Amino acid sequence: MKTAEIKQRWLDYFEANGHVVVPSASVISSDPSILFNIAGMVQFIPYLTGREPAPFLRATSVQKCVRTADIEEVGKTTRHGTFFQMNGNFSFGDYFKREAVRYAWGLLTSPTEEGGLGFDPDLLWATVHEDDLETIDLWLEETSIPRERIQLRGNEDNFWHTGQPGPGGYCSEIYYDRGPAYGAEGGPIADEDRYIEIWNLVFMEFELSEVRSKVDFDIAGELPAKNIDTGMGLERVAFLLQDVENMYEIDEVFPVIAEASRLSGREYGADHHSDVQMRVVADHVRSALMIIGDGVRPGNEGRGYILRRLIRRAVRAMRLLGVTTEVMPSLLPVSMNAMKHSYPELETDFDRISRIAYAEEKAFLRTLESGTQLFETAYEKLEDSDKTISGDVAFALHDTHGFPIDLTLEMAAEHGVNVDEAGFRALMAEQRTRAKADAKAKKGGGHTDLSAYSALLEEGRSEFVGYDDLEADSRIRGIVVDGEAREVLTTGQTGDLVLDLTPFYAESGGQRADVGLIKGDGFTAKVLDVQNPVKGLAAHRIEVIDGEIPVGADVLAEVDHEHRFQGSQAHTATHLVHAALREILGTHAVQAGSLNQPGYMRFDYSYPEAPSAQMRAEIEDVANLAVRSNYEVGTEYMPFEDAKRSGAMALFGEKYPNIVRVVDIGGPFSRELCGGTHVGASAQVGPISVLSEASVGSGVRRIEASVGMDAFRSLAAERTIVSSLSEMLKVPGTDVTDRVSELMVRLKDAEKEISRLRSQQLLAQAGRFLETAETVGNTLFVVADLGEVSSGGDVRTIVTDLRARVSDRVAVVLGIGVSGGKPVVVIATTEAARESGAQAGKLVSAASSTLGGGGGGKPDLAQGGGSDTTQIPAAISAVKAALT
Ligand code: SER
16 A cells, blocks of 8 residues: 555545544744654644644644654664654544544554555554553453553653653554564564554643653643544554565655665665665655755754755765765655655755755765865874874864764774764764753743733634724733733833734734724823734733723724835735746745835845846846736635645745635736735835845845835935935936046045155155164164154155165164054164164064054064054164163
8 A cells, every 4th residue: 555545544534533634734843942843743732732722623634754863773773764754633622542542443453445554453462551551441442452462661652742841641552563573472562673663642631841851751730631642653554554674665765765776786685784775865865855845955053954964864875885976866856756646746846955955965075075185184194103083073074074973984994093983972962062052042031921821812812803904993801911911001011912803913924013002991002013922812012101901991903004004015015026036036936034014025035046136127127017017916715725726825834724815916926825914906015126135044045125105215315315426526317427436546546646755755855864863882773753654654665765775784774653643663674783683573562562552573674553652752762772
């Protein structure tokens, strides 16, 4: 049975049993501390904890997951994959243990011709937590499993949590016996290779406050409801049903192994070492495909680093198989073809995905070269007695060149030397600690207590009526200050007001919140910001201008019309610029973020290079033409799938509700999924004036524009500048640039001429300093006290000229001047003076320290300076003293 079919049977079975089919969330977790979704339940955590009301009582999904903690195990066992799919069924306060057991058994053991998976019931085993004995009875009552095939285990195996504070509970697992050829008798507790875990039923009933490790955690209490979270490893079930040996040989993965075998000329199944490498390749190529598909780009930290590591390990594994040319262009399309049945977007987006993957491989092949050089240099420097490459070198190879340690180890072995692995690991540990501290600092205080808002949400969502109305009668449902519920706010205080319904747009989708007023009997408050601290609930951050605001008061909520209109102009402008970008640069210019506020829009998009000046001009042109075309801006609600089919742009990997809002500007010109506010027709946007277009990080670019009256005003301000310049320069505006560059050339020439004349003048007078020179000991001491000079260069010119005039004598020339209010001193010595011990550098130090500064140089010429011009005579004396 194909993997895609197992997935479909799963969804059909649970749908028929009253579950809502929910699409997979992105592999990217919305919780920054988790990086990737590691289980099907992650997208449902707010419903499991009761922080948000669940929109359905039962749900089912097939979730894309990435776990890389066991990356070293990949290929060596039957069941470790960095990317895998987890089939799940969930109950949010609806059914509990009994039904979970019944459903699981039903699907596993019903015959295939009846839509089931057709597992032999006699080969299934179950495990139960040792403190959850009631579940044993449920197994005995609901299924045909005998007591001997139910085993008890502790927290290590049969308590499940995410590794973070949050929901958790006892679990009961189902195993499949592969038979005596695979290991010892005795059930899962005896051998987990023979008895393969296929399904985990978690009975989510506890809230965990602290999680120190898998088995060490604190239970804070019970969850508001008893929930079910189950997870069946799709790849595991697929390999059992496809009668292959492991998850790398299933239909969605094996084609890549076959391609790796073709490229390397090695037969799969011939030797264990090569098999492991081929499985690593197949696993990692697929994971890279899926992760890039959901919007991650290779980088040096977080998700980007994991992606980079996967690609590099795959390339490296191919090298170990003897293939040193580029491999991704052969392997990635094969993986995409194997996965596209379940994820058709991989094919439509393949142009973008493959460009990212191929570029990363190319970059790695380059670093492989430079890293090899670093390694060779370190190797050559090793003393004969010391046969160890240091931890520092291994770390630098890893950190700068992306070398996995096993690559360094292997190269060392080839050269017959060791690597200080302990040193390397210590440096890695240090780096991890630093990274953790950074992450903590970044998150700082992000986890504020939202319970006061959640409590208010229990009365229902605070409805947004602001698409149609900018004013609304409403009621104050609650007041929250610093996370705590309050009864009243008075003049001058700030806090959050939650209303039953609101015309205020809360910041989201890149659009800044509305501002305005909330008024009631005897009070007025200014709305400064609006956010959704929990989904479905808008909190209006207000300042009380006047009066006293009690909970329960009736209010009139008034959005500032002008502010809203300008915000809408900016948001519509963003859609126009997005569409223009795609028209000029192609559909691989993918949105990476945006910001809209009155008068201004910013749009980030991924694109590998800087668009030419011509392209930029065209983008601005196309956007403004769309304004002029006065397209109608329409909004429509429709099922997500229909929206996608109609060509609406959605962000891959974003979690969208089943029914989405589509904003349409001029039909095919722009269609986007969007919850923001917009103007009624594109001409209302007014001018869009691009302010800048620049790179903001690897492969991501940012375009900024001013919009509407702001754009007009910024253009008008520029026009004023041009017209005053044109008046000043007495040329028409179109000639201003030429005129200014001509003036700049003339100015430069004039400056050069001035400095040439000045030096000439100084030199002409230099002779007089020789007349006042004194003899100190046997040295002729020439002092040129120059007063104001334009730069230190002038002083040097005079000093070297004077030295040339006395070059045949034992002479020291000191020049001193004041440039920019500060003393500058230059000293030159003749050859004869140096022979008798004079050193310009030392003499300058003596002068400079008297002037309150420093300086130095060579024995023949040195320069210094200071800050105190009154000390010039003292500095001259200091040099003189040093000569005697
Ligand atoms: N959350 C559980 C797991 O990942 C069951 O879905 O195993």
